[in-house]
Amino acid sequence: MPRLTQTPSVTVTKRRRSLFSFSNILKSMVTVTVAISLSVLAAGGTYAYLNSAQTIPAGSAGGASTTIKSGSASLVITSGAAALSGLYPGVTKTADFTVSASGSADLALSVSSIVGQGVNGLDIKVAPGTCAAPGTAVAAGSLGVTAVAATTYDSTTTPASTVPLCLVVSMLSSASASAAGATTSVSVNLTGVQS
Amino acid sequence: MNKLIKGAVATAAGVALLMGGAGTFAYWNDSVGITGGTITAGNLKVAAPATAPSTDGWTVQKNGTGTATTVSTISSFVASPGDKFTLTKTVNVTATGNNLTATLALGAGSITAATTGAADVALAAYLTKTATIAASGTGIAAIGSTGTYSITPGTAGITNSPVTVTVTITYPKDAATVTTAGPNSTAVLNEKASMLGSVNLAGLTVTVDQQ
Numbered sequence: 001m002p003r004l005t006q007t008p009s010v011t012v013t014k015r016r017r018s019l020f021s022f023s024n025i026l027k028s029m030v031t032v033t034v035a036i037s038l039s040v041l042a043a044g045g046t047y048a049y050l051n052s053a054q055t056i057p058a059g060s061a062g063g064a065s066t067t068i069k070s071g072s073a074s075l076v077i078t079s080g081a082a083a084l085s086g087l088y089p090g091v092t093k094t095a096d097f098t099v100s101a102s103g104s105a106d107l108a109l110s111v112s113s114i115v116g117q118g119v120n121g122l123d124i125k126v127a128p129g130t131c132a133a134p135g136t137a138v139a140a141g142s143l144g145v146t147a148v149a150a151t152t153y154d155s156t157t158t159p160a161s162t163v164p165l166c167l168v169v170s171m172l173s174s175a176s177a178s179a180a181g182a183t184t185s186v187s188v189n190l191t192g193v194q195s
Numbered sequence: 196m197n198k199l200i201k202g203a204v205a206t207a208a209g210v211a212l213l214m215g216g217a218g219t220f221a222y223w224n225d226s227v228g229i230t231g232g233t234i235t236a237g238n239l240k241v242a243a244p245a246t247a248p249s250t251d252g253w254t255v256q257k258n259g260t261g262t263a264t265t266v267s268t269i270s271s272f273v274a275s276p277g278d279k280f281t282l283t284k285t286v287n288v289t290a291t292g293n294n295l296t297a298t299l300a301l302g303a304g305s306i307t308a309a310t311t312g313a314a315d316v317a318l319a320a321y322l323t324k325t326a327t328i329a330a331s332g333t334g335i336a337a338i339g340s341t342g343t344y345s346i347t348p349g350t351a352g353i354t355n356s357p358v359t360v361t362v363t364i365t366y367p368k369d370a371a372t373v374t375t376a377g378p379n380s381t382a383v384l385n386e387k388a389s390m391l392g393s394v395n396l397a398g399l400t401v402t403v404d405q406q
Binding site: 055066069105 | 237238239240241242243247269270272273274275276277280282284286292295297302309314318322360362364366368389390391392393394395396397398399400401402403404405406
């Protein structure tokens with residue numbers, strides 16, 4: 001008996017895309033929105049609020065372009081090297097030196113550290129003022145004096161200063177015998193903090 | 196049938212369009228103009244005066260206190276932390292509009308680093324953080340402590356009214372660190388990083404905006 005077979009038929013219907021399809025409408029809306037936005041932006045200004053701006057001529061002579069510059073802070077020891085010899089227990093020797101502020105900020109001076117302190121029985125301090133008339137010597141901490149910078153705006157009322165300081169080196173009475181004939185390198189680290 | 200419907204719709208639309216061209220063809224009608232007068236828009240403008248008053252200029256106070264010292268050439272001045280700069284300038288404000296209210300403020304980007312150097316960037320960051328504006332004049336009032344001022348011209352309006360603007364810039368001392376952002380990195384800086392820095396004030400602006 002012959003087998004009856006049936007091949008399923010597939011009908012392909014080509015649907016014509018409507019001119020008013022959702023995607024077409026969406027595309028049109030986006031295009032119109034972009035076009036309007038571009039034309040509004042290209043025209044400049046704002047369309048919602050009144051506003052205005054004016055450059056303030058910051059230059060002293062009325063010019064608009066000007067600057068504010070910051071300065072610097074630095075300390076200079078103008079006579080730092082001192083050779084102290086012939087020390088023996090119970091003797092104190094001194095050496096004058098000066099410090100100035102080479103930047104634009106006034107600097108309050110303090111002793112931050114002393115290298116050589118206690119070595120070979122040495123007691124080292126720094127005093128404000130000259131060695132002829134020294135103030136209170138300190139091994140660390142504030143010296144109570146300020147180095148005034150030359151370029152600060154108040155230089156007319158407080159001219160730049162060179163601060164005299166005095167290095168005070170004593171050999172303690174309790175120094176050991178091994179200190180005899182010994183050489184000790186001493187350095188004083190000063191700190192200047194803007195006042 | 197379908198074609199018939201389409202044709203009918205098209206005909207109806209055409210007739211309707213023709214009717215919109217000139218009056219109606221079926222009813223009596225008339226029109227009269229309403230005299231409504233004019234509507235005039237207001238104005239909001241800030242401008243530099245033709246001649247700067249002698250009171251304009253820079254002063255500085257050391258550590259922000261004491262006598263204000265006049266600085267004749269600000270670009271020659273070398274600043275240190277603690278310096279408080281004050282720039283006094285006069286601007287003319289025009290504000291008309293019965294219901295107009297506006298604000299006056301310092302424009303964004305008024306202080307910029309002179310270069311991309313670290314010191315310039317750090318100094319700009321410090322000074323920008325502290326820059327404030329004050330204003331006084333007719334119709335001007337502070338809005339709380341916001342650093343912004345209101346302009347209320349009222350029904351009379353104000354025209355070319357001189358307003359004294361005071362821009363205060365403080366170079367902070369013992370300030371907290373500031374974070375600056377560069378094109379490729381960010382950096383946390385302290386005051387020392389701003390040593391020998393330079394900022395440009397060419398963009399210093401006063402803005403007025405309707406509210």
